[in-house]
Amino acid sequence: MTSVVDVAGLTRSFGSRRGVIDLDFRITAGEVFGFLGPNGAGKSTTIRLLLGLYRADAGTVRVFGHDPWRESVRIHERVGYLPGEFALYPRLTGRRHLEAAARVRGLSDLSYRDELADRFGAELDTPVHTLSKGNRQKIGLVLAFMHRPELLILDEPTSGLDPLLQQEFLGLVRETVAEGRTVFLSSHELDEVQRLVDRVAIIKDGRLVVTDTVEHLRASxxxxxxxxxxxxxxxxxxxxxxxxxxxxxxxxxxxxxxxxxxxxxxxxxxxxxxxxxxxxxxxxxxxxxxxxxxxxxxxxxxxx
Ligand SMILES: Nc1ncnc2c1ncn2[C@@H]1O[C@H](COP(=O)(O)OP(=O)(O)OP(=O)(O)O)[C@@H](O)[C@H]1O
Ligand SMILES: [Mg+2]
CATH class of the missing domain: 3.30.70 (Alpha-Beta Plaits)
Incomplete structure (x- = not known):
């Protein structure tokens, strides 16, 4: 199996603050990997390390075989990222955000982008500062998925989505992995993602406490x-x-x-x-x- 993400002994602290300690995991192509843990456990820190937004103190991270810190450009073009808290330009509409992102990515076929916006019922024509949390999240999801990236890194993607949209999101993730693409997603709750993920890793106080399939977890x-x-x-x-x-x-x-x-x-x-x-x-x-x-x-x- 081709490995998309390879993490070994990954450690990053922030002064005296614990970040993540000695993480080991591997994600293969076509897998949905759930990254679960309570507030402050280290989920977003791990994600930022995968994207080269933070530098590791120790250990190695490889995404598509590249070191994210030194070769982030080669990774970013193949990745779609939904941050946990993302900043949009408050006065711009969703449509302007999507247009700008498509330009940056050099995306010429916009049909998938439009289909996604439609599917999520994203409100594209009002300034984003007037949107509810859920409606902003929809725009974030379209931004992450619209270029059909090989790897999606989604930090709490379902937060703020109502049950119908969670269902829509579930369908989208299934389609994505059916095409052999890979999804890494973080969440607080197993309940929220158990129907979606193949394997989960649970992180607590910066350390992985378990990595297993949902099936095995259920059996035990x-x-x-x-x-x-x-x-x-x-x-x-x-x-x-x-x-x-x-x-x-x-x-x-x-x-x-x-x-x-x-x-x-x-x-x-x-x-x-x-x-x-x-x-x-x-x-x-x-x-x-x-x-x-x-x-x-x-x-x-x-x-x-
Ligand atoms: N830039 C930073 N500077 C200082 N400390 C940081 C920084 N980034 C993360 N940390 C610390 O690392 C730890 C893990 O934080 P992280 O944001 O990864 O948690 P999380 O699992 O994403 O939590 P949440 O569910 O609340 O989003 C926390 O103790 C946090 O204070
Ligand atoms: Mg977080």
């Missing part, structure tokens, strides 16, 4: 199992099971969080002769919050 997320009884039962044996945690007891029921295989629990539970059992699917949110709270959960697994 705890399920909630409830057993009901029609009489008083000693549920003590459930305490000894690995990867099973008793969350609540009482009123003829016991609630468990199960992280691994369910078979060991079923064997013990059968001996307790319950009248009913319900299982609620993997709670990805809970797993995710755990990563945010503690940075724990699992070791970095699949870095490739």
């Amino acid at each position: 997320a705890p399920r909630t199992v409830e057993l009901r009884f029609d009489r008083d039962v000693d549920t003590g044996p459930l305490d000894d099971l690995d990867q099973v945690e008793v969350v609540a007891r009482g009123h003829g029921a016991v609630t468990l969080a199960v992280a691994g295989r369910i078979a060991p629990l079923l064997r013990v539970a059968a001996g307790l002769d319950p009248v009913d059992m319900t299982v609620r699917g993997a709670d990805l949110d809970e797993l995710f919050l755990n990563f945010y709270r503690t940075g724990a959960g699992r070791e970095v697994t699949d870095v490739h």
